[in-house]
Amino acid sequence: MASPIAVAVRAGAVVSIYGAVVAAVNARTxxxxxxxxxxxxxxxxxxxxxxxxxxxxxxxxxxxxxxxxxxxxxxxxxxxxxxxxxxxxxxxxxxxxxxxxxxxxxxxxxxxxxxxxxxxxxxxxxxxxxxxxxxxxxxxxxxxxxxxxxxxxxxxxxxxxxxxxxxxxxxxxxxxxxxxxxxxxxxxxxxxxxxxxxxxxxxxxxxxxxxxxxxxxxxxxxxxxxxxxxxxxxxxxxxxxxxxxxxxxxxxxxxxxxxxxxxxxxxGPGPLRAGYARWLWSAFGSPAGSAAVTAGAALTYLVPPVAMLIGRGRTRGWGAAGYIAATASRLIARAVESGRRPSPRDVLDAAAHPASIVGLIGLTAASHRDRRLGRLRWKDRVLG
The missing domain is CATH 3.90.550.10 (Spore Coat Polysaccharide Biosynthesis Protein SpsA; Chain A)
Structure with a gap:
């Protein structure tokens, strides 16, 4: 019987591969x-x-x-x-x-x-x-x-x-x-x-x-x-x-x-953080919704690359498949958004996809915290 870690890695990789397939279809349609x-x-x-x-x-x-x-x-x-x-x-x-x-x-x-x-x-x-x-x-x-x-x-x-x-x-x-x-x-x-x-x-x-x-x-x-x-x-x-x-x-x-x-x-980082903080708290319906979405993102886009680096056997293979699929979906999306083939910088950005997910999770947590403390502001206005 597969271990819980192996099951988690495989589940994350499957979802990531699904995302790459969807991105490939969207690129054509x-x-x-x-x-x-x-x-x-x-x-x-x-x-x-x-x-x-x-x-x-x-x-x-x-x-x-x-x-x-x-x-x-x-x-x-x-x-x-x-x-x-x-x-x-x-x-x-x-x-x-x-x-x-x-x-x-x-x-x-x-x-x-x-x-x-x-x-x-x-x-x-x-x-x-x-x-x-x-x-x-x-x-x-x-x-x-x-x-x-x-x-x-x-x-x-x-x-x-x-x-x-x-x-x-x-x-x-x-x-x-x-x-x-x-x-x-x-x-x-x-x-x-x-x-x-x-x-x-x-x-x-x-x-x-x-x-x-x-x-x-x-x-x-x-x-x-x-x-x-x-x-x-x-x-x-x-x-x-x-x-x-x-x-x-x-x-x-x-x-x-x-x-x-x-x-x-x-x-720059300051305006980006303030911009995302003003709305991410509301993006997934509730704090529980945000927790569920960020947990799913971690399972899909953080667990596989970690398994690729430190896992063994099939677990490592599934981890590599999940990481490669996530990188591919990022590159495909960027190519369609920009209307050109991915540049070397685009490739590096896509390869850093796990860091992007960590950043998004951090911004989501900060948004909920700032709203709870009444610290949300945008363009010199206090947000409710």
Missing amino acids: LPRLRAEPVTEPVTVVVPARNEADRIAGLVADLRAQTLLGTLRVIVLDDDSTDETAEVSTRAFGGDSRFALVRNTQAPEPGWVGKTAACRRAAEHAARLVDRRGPGVLVFLDADVRLTSDALAAGVTELRRTRADLVSAWPRQDSGTGVERLIQPLLCWSWFATLPMMLANRTTRPSMAVACGQILVFDAAAYYRIGGHAAAADSFTEDLDMARALRRRGGRSVVAAAQDRITCRMYH
């Missing part, structure tokens, strides 16, 4: 964006709080968009304590398609900052509807960067798939070593878990995937579910908006944006 001319109105909403060092770059990208008949952009300055409003206005350069809306109020009870800002901007957008109908409503984070046909490509995918929401997954860029360990997990976490050919077709809320850095909505569907009120108190509002759509029978679709849309969320 996940939709890629392609751009065609768009004639319907497109309204872009950018919630911006303390984004003075980033907003001008995004505005420049938006001013350069092509293949769009009607484009309107609303930048909502969400009670910033820096010069976000002034920098935005200068970046508009008198372009009549752009408008700045200033909010000086704290989020209402039951709302978090981003969802409240998106709601206010969307309400403003609703007043701009012309006789051709509401068209498409796009929510963009200020740290996103776009090629000139990126918005047209997102709208093209929305209409091609007849979806209510397209989450165009950006390439996640990283600078420091800590970013390179953690950021690729965002894509990998679903890419090596869910067969997206099925997830993109079903309306099951449990199979929803979304990235709030850019969300391309059919505007009528967005307002039909009550807008961001559907996720008012959520720190993972992107997922909860997609789930709300699906509960109403709508469809959300994920497509690889690759080089068309990129984002560097955090610059």
Whole structure:
């Protein structure tokens, strides 16, 4: 009879191999964006709080968009304590398609900052509807960067798939070593878990995937579910908006944006830790849910490499198989996310996957601790 350790190693390796198979299938079947001319109105909403060092770059990208008949952009300055409003206005350069809306109020009870800002901007957008109908409503984070046909490509995918929401997954860029360990997990976490050919077709809320850095909505569907009120108190509002759509029978679709849309969320370990701490406590439903998920991650992605190093016989072989499969799934996910073959740096990052899992477990524990102690803050706001 196999020992409990051998059974654990084999179980972890099997799950890891499953992830590699799913990633390989997703690499062949996940939709890629392609751009065609768009004639319907497109309204872009950018919630911006303390984004003075980033907003001008995004505005420049938006001013350069092509293949769009009607484009309107609303930048909502969400009670910033820096010069976000002034920098935005200068970046508009008198372009009549752009408008700045200033909010000086704290989020209402039951709302978090981003969802409240998106709601206010969307309400403003609703007043701009012309006789051709509401068209498409796009929510963009200020740290996103776009090629000139990126918005047209997102709208093209929305209409091609007849979806209510397209989450165009950006390439996640990283600078420091800590970013390179953690950021690729965002894509990998679903890419090596869910067969997206099925997830993109079903309306099951449990199979929803979304990235709030850019969300391309059919505007009528967005307002039909009550807008961001559907996720008012959520720190993972992107997922909860997609789930709300699906509960109403709508469809959300994920497509690889690759080089068309990129984002560097955090610059260095401090901002990364604060960014993940604000929401990881809520990611798995409860502290017990977080404990179960992190235990499963440890079994799948930490036990096999340890067995590969110190195990013997078949146990060592299963450990090696699990570690290689995890590395492969990371590389496949990164190749699709980036739109290019893995670089030597990508290979090294993937090989450090066990360290990434340790880092994620640590960030999850820190998030729960900081929330319990009332220490969660983001962009100079105390989080409840």
